[in-house]
Amino acid sequence: MEALNQIPLTIAAAIRGLFTDPQSIWADLTMTIIGLIAVIVIIVLAALVLILVERKIAGWASLRPGPNRLGPRGWFQTIADALKLIGKEDITPAGADRFLFKVAPMIVFALPLMTLAVIPYGKGMAPIDLDLGVIYFLAMSSISTIAFLIAGWASNNKFSLIGGLRAVAQMISYEIPLIFSLLGVVMITQSFNLSNIVESQSYVPFIFLQPLAFVIYVIASIAEVNRAPFDLVEADQEILAGPMTEYTGLRWGLFFLGEYGNMTAVCALATTMFLGGWQGPAFLPGWVWFWLKTGVLIFFMMWVRWTFPRIKIDQLMHFAWKVLLPLSLLNIVLTGLGIYIYQLVIGG
Template sequence: MEALNHLPLTIAAAIRGLFADPQSIWADLTMTIVGVIAVIIVVVLAALILILLERKVAGWTSQRPGPNRLGPRGWFQTIADALKLIGKEDVTPAGADRFIFKVAPMIAFGLPIMTLAVIPYGYKMAPVDLDLGVIYFLAISAVSTLALLMAGWGSNSKYSLLGAMRAVAQMISYEIPLIFSLLGVVMITQSFNLSTIVESQSKIPFIVLQPIAFVIYVIASIAEVNRAPFDLVEADQEIVAGPMTEYTGLRWGLFFLGEYGNMTAVCAMAATMFLGGWQGPFFLPGWIWFWLKTGVLIFFMMWVRWTFPRMRIDHLMHFAWKVLLPLSLLNIVLTGMGIYIYQLVIGG
């Protein structure tokens, strides 16, 4: 079991051992490239698996079988869908800004890769271990708004543009309580380094100390990745498919991959910040604990999507500014008071 726990580190050491100087700049560059490739594989595999899992969860919640024809229990359905997307014609609308139209889906797909690169998947298993990991994650996540805005503007479609405007309003609004929800953890640990934050939870996970922050983060992250009941960005009854209305084939598929990649990223961040990351109550390989926690959160997001109806746009904005934001500020105040009292007791 111990060997399984350190398996990724063993593989990394073996790759470094191929160089005359394992600590040389070329060895570091190679390990960075290997880490990026591994994250890309994680994003693609997560999307392929989660698309099928989403359909299974949808069938379970509505008492339907879900995909059950292609392959054993329908497990090959996602592969068939991917092949169908590859075969579809790539159409660019007349009058569209061709450069912006084509770059937008690439940005949407690339951002989850950049955010997942700083997540520690186990002890010393962060592809890029940044001292400002929390700030980096939030900064890159915020750029996803730009990808949807570019898609809506570049499509030369009123439905796409309306969806893009909703995306900007919604994602900026919910990003503020999401950021504030993480500040409590940063205040307790006095660090922005994600590995340090995980190690600080060796005795007690921060979901126990920050339950309000955890609930706020989960709700805001569902809105950030545009999933029901917060999917007003692509409300099909009103604006067809929002910013993605004019996209076909692989370009539309990149947005789809980006959505599931973002969902994986925000759930991985929640597991890191609130659930102890790779640490668990009994011995399992750390990276298995990490993915178990992330998987539970992903399942919860899917369950919410297929349980609750879509919110009205004014209710959506009201909830962000008049409920989540005051609660997140209250949590910061309570956390500060708790830290002050704790220091008084310890100092006394």
């Protein structure tokens, strides 16, 4: 099993061995590029698989068969949908800001790539190991708010603009309790490095030390990726498809690639911060444990989407500012108090 756990590291060492100096800047640059390509593959494959899985879960939750015609048990349905999107005409509205209209979906798709690049998928398997990994992840993920606003404004459509403004209100509101929920873990570990945070969970995952923070993080992350019951940004009964209303073909598809990429990213961060990352019993490789934990969280998000009805915009904002924010502040206070008592006991 240790051999399976070391497969990615062995491949990386073999590639570095092709250079005269394995620690040279060119070797580091090559490994960074390969890591980013691997992340792109993860995002694309995750989107292709998760779209089909979500349809299966939707069928299961609503007592319908789901995709079951194209290929064995419908497994080729997502491929057919991707080919359909590629073949559709790319339309730009006459009154739209053409540059911003086209660049917005690219930003939405690129952000999961930038965030997943700092996640440690196993021991020594972070594509880019940053000392400020937590801050970098949060900073990059927050830019998606600007991308949705750009898409809504550039479309020259009142429904798209409303969707863009809702994105700003919703995502900024839920970013605050989400960030505060992670502060407890940072206070315990005294580190922003994601690999160090995983190493600190060798004996007990932080979900047991920070259960309230974990619940707050999961709820806020569902709102951050605009999934039901918090999908007010694209509430189709009210504002058609929000910022995506005027988009067609592959550009429309990039928004949903970004959504599934962001869902994978926030679940990967939850696995890293609260569930011990790659830590697990030795009968499976660490990177397998990482993706199993992430997969469970993704399944939970899908289950929530097809179980709860969409809430109203006033309920959405009320829940963020009057429920999650006070609870996240309470968690910080309790964490600080717990650390203080622990230091007194150890010091005594």
